[in-house]
Every structure is written in structure tokens, then in C-alpha cells.
Amino acid sequence: DAKTTQPTSMDCAEGRAANLPCNHSTISGNEYVYWYRQIHSQGPQYIIHGLKNNETNEMASLIITEDRKSSTLILPHATLRDTAVYYCIVRVPSGSARQLTFGSGTQLTVLP
Amino acid sequence: DVKVTQSSRYLVKRTGEKVFLECVQDMDHENMFWYRQDPGLGLRLIYFSYDVKMKEKGDIPEGYSVSREKKERFSLILESASTNQTSMYLCASSFRTSGVEVYEQYFGPGTRLTVT
Numbered sequence: 001d002a003k004t005t006q007p008t009s010m011d012c013a014e015g016r017a018a019n020l021p022c023n024h025s026t027i028s029g030n031e032y033v034y035w036y037r038q039i040h041s042q043g044p045q046y047i048i049h050g051l052k053n054n055e056t057n058e059m060a061s062l063i064i065t066e067d068r069k070s071s072t073l074i075l076p077h078a079t080l081r082d083t084a085v086y087y088c089i090v091r092v093p094s095g096s097a098r099q100l101t102f103g104s105g106t107q108l109t110v111l112p
Numbered sequence: 113d114v115k116v117t118q119s120s121r122y123l124v125k126r127t128g129e130k131v132f133l134e135c136v137q138d139m140d141h142e143n144m145f146w147y148r149q150d151p152g153l154g155l156r157l158i159y160f161s162y163d164v165k166m167k168e169k170g171d172i173p174e175g176y177s178v179s180r181e182k183k184e185r186f187s188l189i190l191e192s193a194s195t196n197q198t199s200m201y202l203c204a205s206s207f208r209t210s211g212v213e214v215y216e217q218y219f220g221p222g223t224r225l226t227v228t
Contacts, residue, residue: 041222042221043203
């Protein structure tokens with residue numbers, strides 16, 4: 001699985017968009033980008049994934065650069081409940097079960 | 113909504129005790145996982161199962177065993193609890209399709225186990 005690099009921490013004002021970057025310069029053609037988050041004392045929560053195209057769901061948008069070497073997770077209107085550690089993971093999906101490998105992630109703090 | 117539940121949020125056990133952690137998912141997922149999470153070490157896979165009665169070792173299976181008798185239930189067993197097994201234990205499940213799949217894992221709330 002490709003290595004990812006994320007900032008250690010970020011702040012965002014409540015109601016504003018939170019843009020969380022992730023670098024994955026060694027990503028290979030068949031690797032997907034996944035985002036999870038973990039709110040303090042809870043289990044991780046899946047947010048979104050993508051391969052090449054930008055993706056959007058009810059939680060967030062994922063923007064992947066054309067060369068796929070980096071991506072940005074966008075929470076369009078951050079709330080206090082979005083305060084969490086956000087993990088960017090790059091991996092090949094496979095037919096057999098494989099574990100997720102979480103790096104250190106980005107601690108997002110949404111400020112009132 | 114996918115729901116993964118774990119039997120306890122907090123558990124305190126004594127050294128040498130046999131400990132059972134239960135996980136149940138309600139989405140008919142084939143895959144189930146047990147992880148432990150420790151500060152500075154991230155998420156580490158203990159065991160996973162891709163079908164009933166099937167199991168495979170993860171990165172740190174020593175001191176643990178698992179049981180999957182029913183599709184929805186995956187149990188983690190600490191045969192003889194030790195203090196270095198004090199940790200947050202997370203169960204997860206995922207859907208599995210034939211061929212190449214893109215799946216997400218759904219996690220339970222976690223069990224914080226303290227072994228004294």
C-alpha cells in the first residue's frame with residue numbers, strides 16, 4: 001500500500017468548509033484513496049473513497065488531483081461534531097479480506 | 113444503517129483470566145475483523161474472518177483466539193489475560209463481493225479493556 005502524508009493538525013471555524021489534504025505521491029494505478037475518521041473514544045467511521053474522479057456523498061467530497069498524487073477531503077459546513085482524527089488510506093482493494101492500515105492522521109478541531 | 117455492536121464499552125479483568133469480547137453486525141457482511149488500537153501504534157489487526165468458521169491471523173495474533181460460528185457474530189478470546197493486553201479493541205465488518213471489490217469497513221464503538 002502506498003504511503004500517505006497528512007498534516008498533524010488543523011483548525012476550522014464552525015460552519016466553514018474544512019479542507020483536509022493528503023499526499024500519496026507513490027500511488028499506483030489500481031490503488032484507491034479512502035478516508036476514515038475517528039471521533040475521540042469511538043470506533044473509526046468510513047467517510048468516502050475514490051479512484052480517479054471526484055466523489056461526493058452526504059458526508060463529504062473527495063477531490064483527487066489529475067496525477068493522483070494528492071487528494072483533499074472537504075467537509076462543506078463543518079460542525080463541532082466533526083472534530084476528529086481524519087485518516088487518509090491508499091490501498092488496492094482485493095477479493096480477500098485485508099486489514100486497513102491507519103497512519104497518524106490529521107486532528108481536525110472545529111472551533112465555535 | 114450498518115450497525116456493529118460490541119458487548120462492552122469498558123471491561124476490567126485480572127491477569128490470567130479468560131476474556132471474551134463479542135461483536136455482532138447486522139448487515140450480513142462476510143468479513144469481520146478484530147483490531148487493537150494503542151497510542152502511537154495505530155490500528156493493528158489481530159484476526160479476521162471471511163466466512164463462518166474461517167479465520168486468518170493478522171499481525172499480532174499471539175495470546176488471542178477467535179470464533180465465528182454464525183455469520184453475524186465474531187468473538188475474540190484472550191486465553192489468559194495479561195497486562196500488555198490492556199488496550200482498545202475494535203471490531204469491524206465489511207461486505208465482500210466476488211472479484212475485485214471496493215469495500216469499506218464498518219467499526220463498532222470499541223471495548224476499552226484494562227487488565228490489572
